[in-house]
Amino acid sequence: MMEKGPPNSSEGQQGWFSARNGSGSSLDLESVVQPLALNPWDVVLCISGTIISCENAIVVVVIFYTPAFRAPMFLLIGSLATADLLAGVGLILHFAFVYFIPSEAVSLLTVGLLVGSFTASVCSLLAITIDRYLSLYNALTYYSERTVTRTYIMLMLTWGASICHGLLPVLGWNCLAEPPACSVVRPLTKSHLVLLSASLLAVLAAMLQLYVQICRIVCRHAHQIAVQRHFLASSHYGTSTRKGIATPAVILGTLASCWLPFAIYGLLGDCSSPALYTYATLLPATYNSLLNPVIYAFRNREIQKVLWAVCCGCVSPSPPFRSRSPSDV
Template sequence: MSDHYEASVIPSWLTPDPTAWSGSDRGFADNATYPPLDSLPSLPPLLVNPWDVVLCSSGTLIACENALVVLVIWQNPALRAPMFLLIGSLALADLLAGLGLVLHFTFAYLLRSDAAQLLTVGLVVASFSASVFSLLAITIDRYLSLYYALTYNSERTAAFTYTMLVLLWALSLCLGILPVTGVNCLAEESTCSVVRPLTRNNVAVLSVSFLLLFGLMLQLYVQICKIVMRHAHQIALQHHFLSASPHYVTTRKGVSTLAIILGTFAACWMPFTVYSLVADYTYPPLYTYATLVPATYNSVINPVIYAFRNQEIQKALWLVCCGCVPASVAHRARTPSDV
């Protein structure tokens, strides 16, 4: 029991209950085993893990930011093209992920419900999985819009988009069940990963899936860059001034934008993915939080990259917030840097 008394800060993502103490090997708090309050020795005050506060704050920002995107797309009938449906899917996934982080903090420190924590971790896993899958779907959509430019706006494209949405959310929900299946690691700590209640096998599935998706996105963005540069080169040759062509300059900006998108995605998720594969429950909790927090920042950045930069969504936001659209936004021409 003395070991439990010494710890005033227990990370909620590494134990089922941050304020629980008991003699049970599983580490669950059991109301039936609590001794009378007057028999307890004096204990240091229980503190909230600051890393959990950071995750909860990130979740709040993620939820608010993406709720605005979902609201704008939902209320604007003009934003029903396949591209906006995929952006809406991304925003909805990030919104649910943000809510999951906030709910996990609430259940861990306030309600102290182990079952609820399992469900919230499942919600977080499913939501972030849907976010990553939505990013892949957006990449596929952008590739097809360039490769099949003449037939892109057909009914077949809309049907394909709906199919992708159904598949990505179904697969994400399946991955969200993993934390519940990993409840056994709470009884056998050696099977746990760096994030409880996920087992090492659960995390291996998620990490390998991410690496495969990242490799596919990388390949698609390389193909997008080739198509964009080829089109820019053909247009520039018609003007006889390759380096001075405005279209060529904006195309280079578009390629740079794609590099920023992919680089941001990798910088946010790759540290946590690699660390999850090589580490186990014996590693210091600090490393888990230091790699998990940047992964959540990807959901903060997604609306800026995919939604707020879009001209149509900008117009809708101005209408919602101010009731008017500035001339600089209304008449801005779409360029390759918007891809």
Template sequence: MINTEFVNLISAGLLIAAFSASVLNILAITVDRYLSLYNALTYHTERTVTFAYVILVLIWLVCVALGMLPVLGWNCLQDESTCSICRPVTKNNAALLAVSFLLIFALMMQLYLQICKIAFRHAQQIAVQHQFMATSHASSTTKGVSTLSVILGTFALCWIPFAMYSLVADSRYPMVYTYATVLPATCSSVINPIIYAFRNPDIQKSLWLACCGCVPSNFSLRPRTSSDV
């Protein structure tokens, strides 16, 4: 029979690895978008496919390493009173993860603000160069910024309750509260692709081709610009 405590350690490790992957991947996307606007002229030559694969591998290595911590002794099996809401992770370790998440969220907020500033500045420069208000570019910028706002807002709504609850609660609190906060965080990785699918024309085209084998005649796929976020 498989040891129950070992199963709990593996489950906690998988949970930490999955949540870490969700947060770090969104952070990587945020940094990538910031760099694509900040270095718009040289971005596509500096950021190769190999570079993207290396970043993804590094992210998953970090996530796997974090997921291994409960098995390697990062647990409260020897002292049940120190357990967090995610047994067998200790309350101190859960608090450390929660604080790390909040710091990452603050970093993403700062990057998103910079992205908005750069995107609108690009739109203004395009309008000045053409000596009129470039409606398509302005619309693209507005839509891109609104998409980022939806992604960031959804991310905050899904994750902040769980992070804050991890800071104040422990294993003595009713499990129903833990499930109520952890469920939205679990759904965050499912919600984000849906948002992108409804707001990104490239993804919409891919979905039409995958599902129907064709693209509607009234579907227009505009070229991407440096204002796209």
């Protein structure tokens, strides 16, 4: 999965994220057979993957088994939770396969799963942002068949692109046969990681532009309501405006703080970079999948009602509520 040095290597470059060791040697049979020293970073990633899987599994089960959650907004949240769930499972499988069943073929599969799931997670965030923007921009026509069709198209594009990215290492776009072409995440090639990092930066830029437009619409709507109700001089206008701007700021700020360090490092780093830097930038990126359920699902009042009903043992097959617009979440 990665190029491993001897067990007493000072850099502790076990696992998947690495540069080359001092000798520049690639993974060989001897390094596969030898037992690996446990890398604390891999343990932390495995624990993070377990928590991520549990969190998002709850969201997926709630949305799947609640008939009322068939609105486009909940389908996109379910897509995000599914992607993050697969990412958590991928982190667990990575740990298990590296330390218990070392195999290059299996390593490619787990790396492909992680690349595909994280790509689906970021693309789902973009789809949710587009849906929120359209729910404000076309508020009168949002609850129509066109919205449902558009949602399914976004889901197909999201998962189609993610599956393609995940299959690339498995189908041959990897550096196992040419170690110098490796990126900071072995066995991804430098060119592949540059493509992923550039795509992530493009998604961040698109989300920033959409949230700027969302803030403008929110401010305009709040101003119009304040004028109609003669509250322009009161604190109501300022409070509603701050609330409308704070939510996009938290969402975009969380995504940027989690993924931006890894995206920049993926563009600038190479196979000779210390593994420590890769772990230090990738770990915050995994925390985005940890925070997504809190931001997009557990804050939703309808999902909260179902969770409370399940905890109290009074599950209702169809909770009596009407889904709010994505702009209200």
